Amino acid sequence: xxxxxxxxxxxxxxxxxxxxxxxxxxxxxxxxxxxxxxxxxxxxxxxxxxxxxxxxxxxxxxxxxxxxxxxxxxxxxxxxxxxxxxxxxxxxxxxxxxxxxxxxxxxxxxxxxxxxxxxxxxxxxxxxxxxxxxxxxxxxxxxxxxxxxxxxxxxxxxxxxxxxxxxxxxxxxxxxxxxxxxxxxxxxxxxxxxxxxxxxxxxxxxxxxxxxxxxxxxxxxxxxxxxxxxxxxxxxxxxxxxxxxxxxxxxxxxxxxxxxxxxxxxxxxxxxxxxxxxxxxxxxxxxxxxxxxxxxxxxxxxxxxxxxxxxxxxxxxxxxxxxxxxxxxxxxxxxxxxxxxxx
Amino acid sequence: xxxxxxxxxxxxxxxxxxxxxxxxxxxxxxxxxxxxxxxxxxxxxxxxxxxxxxxxxxxxxxxxxxxxxxxxxxxxxxxxxxxxxxxxxxxxxxxxxxxxxxxxxxxxxxxxxxxxxxxxxxxxxxxxxxxxxxxxxxxxxxxxxxxxxxxxxxxxxxxxxxxxxxxxxxxxxxxxxxxxxxxxxxxxxxxxxxxxxxxxxxxxxxxxxxxxxxxxxxxxxxxxxxxxxxxxxxxxxxxxxxxxxxxxxxxxxxxxxxxxxxxxxxxxxxxxxxxxxxxxxxxxxxxxxxxxxxxxxxxxxxxxxxxxxxxxxxxxxxxxxxxxxxxxxxxxxxxxxxxxxxx
DNA sequence: TGATAATATGTTATCGATAACATGTTATCG
DNA sequence: CGATAACATGTTATCGATAACATATTATCA
Numbered sequence: 016x017x018x019x020x021x022x023x024x025x026x027x028x029x030x031x032x033x034x035x036x037x038x039x040x041x042x043x044x045x046x047x048x049x050x051x052x053x054x055x056x057x058x059x060x061x062x063x064x065x066x067x068x069x070x071x072x073x074x075x076x077x078x079x080x081x082x083x084x085x086x087x088x089x090x091x092x093x094x095x096x097x098x099x100x101x102x103x104x105x106x107x108x109x110x111x112x113x114x115x116x117x118x119x120x121x122x123x124x125x126x127x128x129x130x131x132x133x134x135x136x137x138x139x140x141x142x143x144x145x146x147x148x149x150x151x152x153x154x155x156x157x158x159x160x161x162x163x164x165x166x167x168x169x170x171x172x173x174x175x176x177x178x179x180x181x182x183x184x185x186x187x188x189x190x191x192x193x194x195x196x197x198x199x200x201x202x203x204x205x206x207x208x209x210x211x212x213x214x215x216x217x218x219x220x221x222x223x224x225x226x227x228x229x230x231x232x233x234x235x236x237x238x239x240x241x242x243x244x245x246x247x248x249x250x251x252x253x254x255x256x257x258x259x260x261x262x263x264x265x266x267x268x269x270x271x272x273x274x275x276x277x278x279x280x281x282x283x284x285x286x287x288x289x290x291x292x293x294x295x296x297x298x299x300x301x302x303x304x305x306x307x308x309x310x311x312x313x314x315x316x317x318x319x320x321x322x323x324x325x326x327x328x329x330x331x332x333x334x335x336x337x338x339x340x341x342x343x344x345x346x347x348x349x350x351x352x353x354x355x356x357x358x
Numbered sequence: 359x360x361x362x363x364x365x366x367x368x369x370x371x372x373x374x375x376x377x378x379x380x381x382x383x384x385x386x387x388x389x390x391x392x393x394x395x396x397x398x399x400x401x402x403x404x405x406x407x408x409x410x411x412x413x414x415x416x417x418x419x420x421x422x423x424x425x426x427x428x429x430x431x432x433x434x435x436x437x438x439x440x441x442x443x444x445x446x447x448x449x450x451x452x453x454x455x456x457x458x459x460x461x462x463x464x465x466x467x468x469x470x471x472x473x474x475x476x477x478x479x480x481x482x483x484x485x486x487x488x489x490x491x492x493x494x495x496x497x498x499x500x501x502x503x504x505x506x507x508x509x510x511x512x513x514x515x516x517x518x519x520x521x522x523x524x525x526x527x528x529x530x531x532x533x534x535x536x537x538x539x540x541x542x543x544x545x546x547x548x549x550x551x552x553x554x555x556x557x558x559x560x561x562x563x564x565x566x567x568x569x570x571x572x573x574x575x576x577x578x579x580x581x582x583x584x585x586x587x588x589x590x591x592x593x594x595x596x597x598x599x600x601x602x603x604x605x606x607x608x609x610x611x612x613x614x615x616x617x618x619x620x621x622x623x624x625x626x627x628x629x630x631x632x633x634x635x636x637x638x639x640x641x642x643x644x645x646x647x648x649x650x651x652x653x654x655x656x657x658x659x660x661x662x663x664x665x666x667x668x669x670x671x672x673x674x675x676x677x678x679x680x681x682x683x684x685x686x687x688x689x690x691x692x693x694x695x696x697x698x699x700x701x
Numbered sequence: 702t703g704a705t706a707a708t709a710t711g712t713t714a715t716c717g718a719t720a721a722c723a724t725g726t727t728a729t730c731g
Numbered sequence: 732c733g734a735t736a737a738c739a740t741g742t743t744a745t746c747g748a749t750a751a752c753a754t755a756t757t758a759t760c761a
Contacts, residue, residue, distance in 0.1 A: 024507065024717090026716090026717055026718085027717060027718060027719095028717080028718095036740075036741090037740065037741050037742080038717085038718075038719090038741095039719080039720095039740075039741065039742080040739085040740060040741080041718095042718070042719060043739095043740085045718095046719085049738090049739090050737080050738045050739050050740085051738095051739070051740085052738080052739060052740090055739080055740085069476050069479060069480050070480060070717080070718070071420075071480060071482065071716090071717050071718065072477075072480040072481045072482075072718095073416055073419055073420050073425070073480075073481060073482050073716090073717075073718085074420055074716075074717035074718035074719085074746090075717080075718055075719070076416055076718095076746095077414075077416050077417055077420060077716095077717080077718075077719095077745095077746045077747065077748090078717085078718055078719045078720075078745070078746045079718090079719070079720090079746085080746075082416070084459075084481075087460075089448070092441065092444065092445040092448060093442060093445045093661075098435065098441035098444070098445075099436060101435065101441070102435040102436045102441075102462070105432070105435060105460060105461075105462035106462060106464075109461070109462060114459055114460070114461070114477065114481065115459065115460040116427075116457055116458065116459055116460075117430075117448060117457070117458040117459075117460055118448075118452070118457065119445070119448035119449060119452060121449075121452075133412050134415075134457065136412060137412050137413060137414060137415040137416075138415045138416060138427075138457065139414065139415075139416050164367070246644070246645075246647070246648050272644075272645075275645065275648060276648060279648055279649075279650060282650065283650070300645075301589070301615075302589075302615075302618065302643075302645045304589070305589045305618060305619060305622060306622075307622060307625065307626070318436075367747090369746090369747055369748085370747060370748060370749095371747080371748095379710075379711090380710065380711050380712080381711095381747085381748075381749090382710075382711065382712080382749080382750095383709085383710060383711080384748095385748070385749060386709095386710085388748095389749085392708090392709090393707080393708045393709050393710085394708095394709070394710085395708080395709060395710090398709080398710085413747080413748070414746090414747050414748065415748095416746090416747075416748085417716090417746075417747035417748035417749085418747080418748055418749070419716095419748095420715095420716045420717065420718090420746090420747080420748075420749095421715070421716045421747085421748055421749045421750075422716085422748090422749070422750090423716075
């Protein structure tokens with residue numbers, strides 16, 4: 016880290032000159048390949064140490080057409096999900112010797128997409144990880160992503176054939192949640208969903224509906240109201256439910272933030288949880304454990320999601336490097352049920 | 359984004375050849391400098407469009423000795439603070455045309471530090487932003503950071519002469535919090551601090567102590583217990599306080615997470631907030647607004663912190679580019695008081 | 702109208718490294 | 732002991748772009 020001279024970088028030439036060898040020999044020492052005599056190696060290593068030489072990854076990437084850098088495109092970094100996922104990505108990338116080049120997206124217009132992709136490609140990223148929720152048709156362009164000259168891996172996207180993705184199994188999570196309520200004897204299970212334009216919200220709702228139907232119970236539209244993930248929207252959605260479905264005995268709420276609002280509003284109105292109303296959330300926020308009553312919820316392992324993503328993209332990169340066909344598959348990460356007091 | 363050919367990148371040579379000009383002319387068109395006839399420009403631009411040419415930033419960085427990339431070193435990305443800061447950094451970097459190269463640190467040993475720095479420098483980052491809390495003496499090495507050949511900016515670090523940093527004014531925030539309690543007639547103000555090895559915790563405690571002393575009130579050690587930022591530690595620290603300082607009438611808690619535990623525990627024990635005990639936190643977590651009672655707290659603008667950081671480092675980079683002396687100063691971002699129900 | 706400036710384009714060197722090839726030296730074996 | 736393999740090192744070309752310099756043409760003005 017410490018360079019002796021502030022002004023100029025130490026280059027391979029400097030090392031070669033001081034050590035009295037060719038640059039090629041220095042390169043050989045640095046890369047541990049092929050033949051270098053012990054004596055020469057030591058001499059070069061000493062000079063490297065002394066001058067604080069560090070090979071320029073830039074130059075190396077240029078000639079090798081390979082950068083050991085992953086592009087990461089994020090959307091909504093300010094939310095908990097993407098940033099926890101990012102954490103997993105950072106960890107795993109580090110382990111595998113890759114760096115991350117980040118771009119935060121602020122909309123999904125074709126123009127921005129192109130710009131972001133271009134700037135990543137211009138820096139020769141070896142692959143791209145796409146960390147953005149699927150909302151409405153904002154992912155439709157991925158059908159054309161084959162024309163991108165590096166592998167791309169999508170997170171939290173609806174599976175599409177021929178395209179690689181990793182996502183939490185939201186459907187299964189919702190099934191687990193709903194089933195838990197049924198197993199505890201609840202029969203009138205309502206749902207507060209996320210915005211239905213979100214794929215994840217859709218999946219969670221589907222899990223709720225199908226589980227009820229399978230159990231021979233009703234799941235009509237009136238038993239479900241829609242929020243937008245925020246606390247306040249959760250409150251409103253709950254009020255609507257109280258009108259539309261006054262004798263419900265439990266609610267599966269599509270995320271913890273809204274679920275906590277339900278707990279709060281129930282408390283205010285004297286509705287006892289879980290006796291009168293069982294509540295179950297999704298996400299397992301840190302605070303959820305500390306509410307009264309503490310919130311039963313579904314936990315998705317976002318750290319793992321990020322790690323898997325890196326693992327997968329690196330496989331794809333290697334396949335491409337070896338001129339093998341690039342494998343594409345849609346993978347699901349299973350969430351887990353965390354039972355606490357509220358259900 | 360869409361390249362016509364998957365196999366090979368389109369290079370400046372390809373464009374030059376198809377357009378029937380020299381590579382230099384293509385370069386001139388791409389960079390809008392100097393003289394190119396309208397006709398030639400159009401022809402080249404057409405070919406660029408047609409072939410989907412994108413200049414390689416890598417090659418450009420190599421020759422220009424400048425990468426338009428910022429290194430960002432993070433620690434504890436899984437916590438709310440760093441990731442919100444990162445969001446601000448990403449935004450502003452984007453605005454100023456920089457990309458981010460990320461490295462997550464997992465400890466502060468000299469070995470890791472060197473490795474991280476080296477890998478960033480090897481990629482020719484133009485500057486480095488250091489996003490890690492100052493704990494114990496984990497920042498002592500920065501005294502030697504002058505030998506790093508690019509500007510470095512530290513976030514949330516104790517001011518040091520000759521070194522650039524940006525931080526929330528934790529001291530001032532604590533003063534505001536404590537003063538607010540005093541203004542509301544409280545006289546026996548306790549404190550739950552963060553871990554005292556953290557600089558930020560130290561500052562917050564100092565703000566509490568000095569404000570009390572200035573008001574002619576006591577602030578002995580017994581009136582303060584120490585947590586580790588977590589909910590459970592907050593609970594314990596609160597229990598200790600109840601023993602050590604049973605007739606306190608208010609508490610300034612060093613972060614919201616611990617403060618929420620205090621609210622919860624008070625509720626459980628039938629201590630009325632704010633009547634019997636006023637509580638004020640620090641951080642303004644999203645959930646804090648939704649507790650009963652809602653939590654009065656100090657809000658630090660981490661988004662802004664990140665934005666400022668980028669602004670500052672870019673200034674430093676430019677100064678360096680122009681061979682001007684690189685300005686160094688320690689800057690504070692002022693937090694704000696958010697009054698809610700708990701105090 | 703000839704000199705000078707402005708416009709327009711090309712040629713060669715360069716950034717820092719590795720690939721590909723060449724060459725020289727020392728072992729090893731039939 | 733001469734041929735071949737293994738070892739050791741150097742030379743030149745190359746990645747994709749821009750810098751620095753050179754040159755040619757056109758415009759402008761005293």
